[in-house]
Amino acid sequence: MCPLPLVQIWQNTDVSLPLSPHWPPLSLVAQLTEPERIALLAAGSPVKFPDDAILVLQGDPGDGLYVLTAGMVKVTVAAESGSETMLAVRSRGDLIGEFAVLDGEPRTATARAVGAVSAIRISRARFTEFGERYPAAQSTITKSLVAKMRAATERHAAERTWGARERVAQVLYELAEDYGEQAGDSAVVIPLPITQSELGELAGVAVSTTERVLGDLRKEGVIATRYRKIAVRDMTVLGAIRFS
Numbered sequence: 001m002c003p004l005p006l007v008q009i010w011q012n013t014d015v016s017l018p019l020s021p022h023w024p025p026l027s028l029v030a031q032l033t034e035p036e037r038i039a040l041l042a043a044g045s046p047v048k049f050p051d052d053a054i055l056v057l058q059g060d061p062g063d064g065l066y067v068l069t070a071g072m073v074k075v076t077v078a079a080e081s082g083s084e085t086m087l088a089v090r091s092r093g094d095l096i097g098e099f100a101v102l103d104g105e106p107r108t109a110t111a112r113a114v115g116a117v118s119a120i121r122i123s124r125a126r127f128t129e130f131g132e133r134y135p136a137a138q139s140t141i142t143k144s145l146v147a148k149m150r151a152a153t154e155r156h157a158a159e160r161t162w163g164a165r166e167r168v169a170q171v172l173y174e175l176a177e178d179y180g181e182q183a184g185d186s187a188v189v190i191p192l193p194i195t196q197s198e199l200g201e202l203a204g205v206a207v208s209t210t211e212r213v214l215g216d217l218r219k220e221g222v223i224a225t226r227y228r229k230i231a232v233r234d235m236t237v238l239g240a241i242r243f244s
Contacts (some may be wrong), residue, residue, distance in 0.1 A: 027093025028144040028177045029067060036137040040067060043130045044122035049113040055096055058110045062100020064123045068092055071117030071190045077109045086201035087152065089114075091179050093190055098141065101127055115193050162242075167203035168213045169241040172223065176232045188235055193228040 023030035029037055044067070049055060055066055058078055072091045077086045087109060090096055095120070096111045101124050131138045151174065162170070172190070180188035200210035217223045222238055224231045234237055 002056065023093040024091070024179045027091075028095050028141065029093040031056060031140050031144065032137055036134045038139075039134060040122070040130055040137070041120055042081075043126045044120040047119055047121045048159070049117040049119070051113055052114050053117070055111040055117070055119070056100075056107050056109075058107050060100075060107045062097060062102075062104065062107060062124065064121055065095055065097035065101045065127060066111075066119040066121055068096060069093050069118045069120060072095065072114045072194065073111045073117060074114055074198060075109050075111050084110075088148070089175070089192060089194060089198070089202070094139070095144070098145065102141075102145075107111070147163045164205045164209045165213050165216070166242050167205055168199065168210055169217075169238055171199055171203045172217075172230065172232060173238050173242060175230075176235060176238070180232065186235070187224075187231050187233050189229070189231045191229075194230070195228055 030038070032040065044064075045068075047066075049071075055073060056062075058076075068091060070092055073094075073096055074086055074088055075088045075090060075096075076086050078084050090111070095106065096119070099105075100107045118152055131141075175190045175192065175194070176188045179192060181189060181191055183189045196210050196214060197207050199214075200207045203210065203236075205213070214223065214225065218225060220237075222232070222234050222241070
């Protein structure tokens with residue numbers, strides 16, 4: 001398949017458009033075999049969420065999970081003081097709410113829709129049946145969970161040692177690697193409606209500083225931006241910035 005022009009991919013990121021048959025290569029769904037993928041998606045019912053709707057709420061029982069099929073979800077955790085910290089974003093091909101389903105404990109975080117979101121909701125019982133029928137898929141799911149925890153640990157460590165430029169570059173690199181769509185020979189579009197404020201939250205950087213870093217990266221030709229849209233023009237350079 002030929003890479004799509006940058007402008008065309010930007011125009012095709014509306015979740016109301018027909019879904020591509022391709023899943024982000026690093027997503028959980030993409031890592032399943034075809035029979036496992038079909039069975040997982042058939043185990044639940046399709047649901048839709050409007051902007052700002054809550055899919056799972058911190059502290060609630062884990063009575064089911066979601067497979068995201070379109071749109072973006074941000075994951076936050078609330079402290080006893082009421083302040084919220086943004087932990088991650090999740091999109092097409094990711095699972096939401098699997099921690100509580102697997103260990104039987106209350107939800108550890110809240111997942112909220114950013115724009116319109118489509119998903120498959122799978123009950124705990126149906127997910128257990130799926131695991132019994134496809135035991136190899138459980139190993140894949142466990143690896144996905146470990147990858148999420150590893151990424152969170154690495155980002156936490158980065159907040160202690162890296163400067164703002166390196167932190168923002170790390171978040172952009174991860175988003176492009178996890179969800180990016182190729183556009184042209186080297187550009188990768190991040191098809192998520194993420195704001196500069198949300199990028200700053202993920203990187204642990206103030207909004208004003210995030211804006212400055214993004215401005216510098218634009219001037220250097222590393223990224224291009226539109227409203228809530230980002231394209232990485234050079235992944236190699238962006239990756240190198242993380243460790244500069």
